[in-house]
Amino acid sequence: MSFNTSLSGINAANADLNVTANNIANVNTTGFKESRAEFADLFSYTAYGLARNAIGSGVKLSNVAQQFSQGSIDPTGRNLDMAIDGEGFFTLSKNGARVYSRAGNFQTDAQGYVGTPEGARLQVYPARADGQGFDMGRVGDLQLLTTDSPPRQSRLVELTVTLPGNAAVPAMADFDPAEPGSYSHSSGGITVFDSLGVSHVQTSYFVKTANPNEWRVHNYVDGEAVGQPTTVRFSDSGALLEPADGRIAMDPFTPSTGAGVLDLSLDLTGSTQYGETFQLRGTRQDGYAAGKLNEISISADGVVFARYSNGADTALGQVALTSFVNPQGLQPQGNNTWAETHASGSPRTGAPDTSDFGQIQAGALESSTVDLTEQLVNMIVAQRNFQANAQMISTQDQVTQSVINIR
Template identity: 60%
Template structure:
């Protein structure tokens, strides 16, 4: 019996050494979770139960459990490197099988899909609109980066925040002529875009009228007048009173590029008449030309944006994180991925930063949670356990030999 008991101890110590060795070997593996060997004692039982005077029968391995504590987050400045700070796993599609991982060292395959080093595709919630806030959390799709250009958008509104000098005088020449600077007081220009993404120049000319606190605003696109002058009137405190709403809609301008007519609304609500100097405090429009992909950005909530040269950021989706009732029950498949089992329970999926899901850090990786000093101490303890059990076998052998030699 002593031989078997000591042998079980040797086997347990060997398993402990194997687990410790695997932890040390993966000390630099991205997203690796350290394992721990767990043991239980053995007692022989009869139909009458275990006697209080019965010696134990040794030890057995009751399980090797993963320790899902947070690893340190190390920054890499590579956008496709992702780390989860908190709970959750990345959800991956491995040739039709759903697997899970904490390792976020992703890359692109030849088809533009974002994959891990073994080719499993990162799963996301697809967007329902272009706002970057609404996603279809009941459906998973693989994340794919498209290389096509971003479509243009025609300008529809121009925000003009101007300040006109209160002491301005009527121009020395009349009538208004955009080619004669003596017929207007001030001017400014902005670039517009038509539906094909072609740029056009809109120029605004300010002309002081003989009436107090009154101006005329002329609009030209590519040198062509668009509509007549817009009357701007201000009160004694310099605030705009005409147009009453602060908005002025221009007639449609048809470009020569074959694009759809450009219909603009001027937002003049921030136009004032103060002081002695002309100033443009705000001049913006809402159109843009075509753009090519220059990179991606990932928010802490896991929203992936494609950035284009025209300043557009299109949401591609939101990273789908998964949490299990019993993550200790997950099956380790190697290559830093786990699979669902009966013991783990089914996954609960959601976006980062909600409920008990962690946040996503772009340009960073979660390192192994192996504490090297602790593992070296475990190695020494397991080695001592092995030696002690081996010594027990040697001692038992001597006792047995002594009994055999009795006459």
């Protein structure tokens, strides 16, 4: 019996060495969680149960528990590298089976799908077709768009000006955009876009009338008038009174490019009249031309954006994180992944930076949680345990030999 007891000690020490060796081997593995060998003592039972003064029968390996503590986050500067700062696992689809990981060293395959180097695809909440948020009721594979961003037709031109309060009526009575003497000030050319992404120039001309605090605005696109002049009035303190909502609707403009009709509105909200000089304080329009994909960026709440050269941002999806009541109950699958088990509890999936889920750190990776110094100490202790149990077997052999030699 004593031989078996010592043999169990040797097996336990060997298991401890194996766990330590595995930890040391994965000291640089992204997202690796340190393991700990846990042991339990053994007792032999008789038909009457466990004797009161029973001597133990050795030790057994009861569990190899992974420690799901937070690893340090190291910046990499690579767009598709992600680290979870807090609770949760990346949700992956591996040939249709759901697996989980803390390693965020993702890459794209030939079809543009984002996944692990082994081919497990990252799961995200897909963007809604109307562009209003994400469909939180399902998850799907994240696929990066490789096509150009389509153009968007301009519909609103925002113009913020300060018109001089002491402006005089122009010398020329008949307005002509080619004659600077027929108008007081102009907005200059503002680039707008038709439905094909072709640029056009929109210009607003301001003409002071003989009435106090009153102006006439003439709007042109590519040198062609788009609507009749519109009256604009200000209060005696310089605030915009008319139009009440600050907007002027221009007549439709039909481009020669074959694009659709360009319907523009001019928004003068925030414009004022005071002082002695004209100021163009701000211009903005809501259209853009076609654009090339510049980069992929990921926000702290896991939203994956495609950013284009035309300034457009397209949300491709939101990273889905999963948590478990008992992470130590997960089954290791290799390649930095785990699978759900009965012991882990049911998975709970949600968006990053909500509830108890952590944030996403883009351009960074979570390092291994292995403390190399600690593991080297564990190795020495396990080695001593192995040697001590081996010495116990040697001692028992000598005692047995002594008994056999009694005459």
